[in-house]
Amino acid sequence: MTLSRRMFLGSSAAVAGTMMVAPPARAADEFDALRARYRSLVLGTGFDAAAEPFKGRLAALGASAAALRSSMAPATGSLWPDLGYADPEPDTDTESYGYSAALGSSFSRLTTLATAWAQPGTGLTGDATLLAEIITGLDHLHDEVYNAGRARYGNWYNWQIGVPRELMTLCALLHDHLGAARLADWVAAVTHFVPDAAVASYTGTSTGANRVDLVRSILFTGIFGRDAARMALARDAVTPVFPLVASGDGFYADGSFVQHTWVPYTGTYGSELLGGLAAHFALLAGSTWAITTPGRQLFLDAVERSYAPFLFNGLVMDGVSGRGVSRGLAAGDPLAVQDDDHVRGHSIIAGIALLVGGASAAEAARWKGMIKGWAARDSWAPLLADPRMSVAALARVKAIVDDPAVPATPEPTGHLQFPGMDRLTHRAPGWAGSLSMSSARITHYENGNGENVRGWHTGAGMLYLWGATTGNGQYSDAFWPTADPYRMPGTTVSKKVLADGEGGTWGAxxxxxxxxxxxxxxxxxxxxxxxxxxxxxxxxxxxxxxLDDAVVCLGAGITCTDGTAVESVYDNRNLGASGTHALTVDGTVQPATPPWSATFTGASYAHLAGFAGYVFLDPRAVVIRREARTGSWHDVNAGGSTTPITRRYLTIYRHHGTDPAGSGYAYLIMPGASLAATQARAAATAWATVLANSADRQGIRVASLGVTAVNFFTAGGLGGLTVSDPCSVLVRESASGTTIAVSDPRRSATTVDVTWNGTTHAFALAGKAGVTVTKTV
Incomplete structure (x- = not known):
């Protein structure tokens, strides 16, 4: 027997009226309200389906759905011929991963069909035959594989997160046509794969973004199973996500976000967590199960502490996206749209837009201004034209962008360190940068599930640079499948050949x-x-x-016995498919088309039009080369498209030779600088003084800025500074006073004594907690 929603409501009202038991009636009404609210969150509200950008987006959704509909063919082991989910080796999780992923993709395709059926303007809106086909597909997947009597295979994620997420949307959109029996079957299946034990402890795969996603799976069973206990479990299970951590997964006091224990992940898992929690807050607000724990404010603070620092002109910096950078264009992607730093950035922006409703008035005003600013500046991949953004998310973002009462917030300036994940960001007028490092605390790189198998050196000091109006497609434009993985900008690496996935998976x-x-x-x-x-x-x-207009880069003690060459990569610029950007070295314009390579000994500067100026601070020879490189997303990701892609690159690097002993380099980069500015800086040989560049200490002084900065790898003295232990020190002198910033990157010293032999009036001590001035003279 199939029961309609009307019959459920009538039954609930009768029970309440006869027995006068108010709480059950209220709970039943709440479940219906939550289901309706979730449906509106998925489909969006307040937009005109006949106006752009919604009209085109809805038509594209309809076209994608029509193509999927025409190819759906239920058969044993598959719902679509190209997505076989029958597990040939049920006891081998690694080898059966692709089959469980195909199962998740099958549900995702049904969600696309259901969304096209439910949304206006798709050409399939309310199509009764399509509805029947979707339900047939759901029945097929339940009876064949995703049910309460099935043992899972392959990757846990697809069973506990991927499929339940799609089911929550499918059941919300199709609820009135599924009937009680189907809903009960789906609730039983998800409860089977996501039992209470899945969130019993905050460990393993039940932390951070994964925990938030598991909570969504439990919410599905609570809402559609009308189970108050599961609702309470979901509400309480999210609580461990909020407290700040000092190691492992989660948010750190410095703004870092780590997942998989060792991986900086603000841009992918962090984005997932943001979107998930924002949806939970919006869905449960005002209900019996509203998330009201005081810890939620720590998460709201993360918008500006953790997310915004890594967003620039609409993109999220790749150094905090883990293996997600390799996803690019997937094989068989029906949208044929590349996933990149802008797409990931837009996802975070959409999450912030959804979270606005749960913020204070002051927070909401700041966030709306940031969103409007990011949208205004994203010329490479306009935010409101992102085909991967759902109509609902688009409606929320567009409402903010179109609001004349919201002023656009400009990009901030300043420098932020994120020691919890060995990352930093730097913003100055006209440009931004980010640095990716690694240590015993943070992985060289992460690969897993066949993704990001050549990201070996991305944590070896990769220096990312973007201009305010140029260079915003530097890493977006097929950089990862075409760039030389041994020549990541900013790194010093051995050319020793590494195997795909070298070093182990999941940040090992x-x-x-x-x-x-x-x-x-x-x-x-x-x-x-x-x-x-x-x-x-x-x-x-x-x-x-x-600094304000430059990054000074020093390297020393470069030693290797691999029997291979070693290089320090000053920069490696993606020039696009046909870029011929002018290159000038010491006044001479160099050849503009690849292949071309030359060694310059004693050169003082190079300038690449549209990107940067490079000033060489030592006489060592540098190699500059132009080349066209061809690769495919499949090269870096087993699930990627095999279509060849070619991009042109200009690389500047120092060749240290085979098995160098104690080699080094010194140069500075001026992002976005003109040729004239580069020439002027090269001529001003005293602008930056290299105080030392050795394996013990590296430091500079820029007198015009009042800056002295030294990295002491051992105790000692340099440039007016003396330290008792290894540390990093930055001194800035100005007419208003002197600021001294000190850190112990090793995080092991209980006390570091720093003596500054310079002006001492009006001290400001960066990071004042635990700092004592013992004497000034």
């Missing part, structure tokens, strides 16, 4: 080094890294000094 590969980090006064910053190569004998000391 971590260097046995602790001196990684730096210091900042909020405007300027210094960072350093004790480098130990991945599966290599390479060792080095590297430092970066972030």
């Amino acid at each position: 590969a971590r260097p046995a080094t602790l001196w990684v980090g730096g210091a900042t006064d909020g405007r300027y910053g210094v960072a350093g890294m004790d480098v130990k190569g991945l599966s290599s004998t390479l060792t080095a000391r590297k430092s970066w000094f972030f």
Whole structure:
């Protein structure tokens, strides 16, 4: 027997009226209200389906759904011929991963069909035949594989998170046509795969973003199973996500977000957590199960502490997206749209827009201004034209963008360190940068499930740079499948050939080094890294000094016995499919088309039009090359498209030779600088003084800025500074006073004594807690 929603409501009302038991009636009404609210969150409200950008988006959704509909063919082991989910080796999780992923994708395709059926303007709206086909597909998947009597195979994620997420949407959209029996079957299936025990302890795969997703699975069973106990479990199970952590998964006091214990993950898992919690807050607000724990404010604070610092002109910086950078264009993607830093950034922005409703008035005003600013500046991939953004998310973001009462917030300036994940960001007028490092605390890189198998050196000091109006497609434009993985910008690496996935999966590969980090006064910053190569004998000391218009880069003690060449990559610019950006070296314009390579000894500067100026601070030879590189997303991700892609690159690097001993480099980059500005800086040889560039200490002084900054890898003295232990120090002198910023990147010293032999009036001590001035003269 199939029971309609009307019959359920009538039954509930009768029970309440006869027995006068108010709580059950209220609970039943609440479940219906929550289901209706979830449906509206999925479909969106307040938009005009006949106006752009919604009209085109809905038509595209209809076209995608029509293509999926035409190819759906229920058969044993598959719902679509290209998505076989029958597990050939049920006892081998690794080898059967693809089959469970195909199961998840099958449900995802049904969600696309159901959304096209439920949304207006798709050409399939309310199509009765399509509705019957979707339900047939659901019945097929339940009877064949996803049911309460089935043992899971392959990756746990698909069973506990991926499929339940799609089911929650499918059941919300189709509820009135499914009947009680089907709903009960789906609730039983999800409860089977996601029992109470899945959130019993905050460990393993039940932390951070994964925990938030598991809570959504439990919410599905609570709402559609009308189960108050599961609702309470879901509400309470999210509580461990909020407290700040000092190690492992979660948010850190410094704004870091880590998942999989060792991986900086603000841009992917962090985005998932943001979207999930924002949806939970919006869905449960005002209900019996509203999330009201005081810890929720810690998460609201994360919008500006953890997420916004890594968003720039609509993109989220790749250094905090883990293996997600390799996803690009998936094989068989019906949208044929690349997943990149802008798409990931837009997802975070959409999450913030959803969270606005649960924020204070002051927070909401700030967040709306940031959203409007990001949207206004994202010229590479306009936010409101993102085809991967749902209509509902688009409606929420567009309402903010179109609100004349919301002023657009400009990009901030300043330097932020995130020692909890060995990352930093730097913003100055006209450009932004980010640095990715690794240590015993943070992985070289993460790969898993066949993803990001050549990300080996992305944690070896990769320096990302973006311009305010140029370079915002540098890493978006098929960088990851085409760039030379041994020449990531900013890194020093051995050219030793590494295997795909070298070092192990899920962040297992971590260097046995602790001196990684730096210091900042909020405007300027210094960072350093004790480098130990991945599966290599390479060792080095590297430092970066972030200023208003430049990053000064020093390297020393570069030593290796791999029997291979070692290179320090000053930069590696993606010039696009046909870029011929002018390159000038010491006044001479160089050839503009690849292939081309030349070695320059004693050059003072190079300038790449539209990108940056490079000033060489030592006489060592540099190699500059243009090349066209071809690759595919499949090269870096087993699930990626095999379609060849070609991009042109200009690379500047120092060749240290085979098995160098104590080699080094010194240069500075001026992001976005003109040729004239680069030439002027090269001529001003005294602008930056390199105080030392050795394996023990690396430091600079820029007198015009009043900046002295030193990375002490051992105790000692330099440039008016003397320290009792290894540390990083930045001093800034100005007419208003002197600021001294000190950090212990090793995080092991109980006391560090710093003596500054310079002006001492009006001290400001960055990170004042635990700092004592013992004497001033």
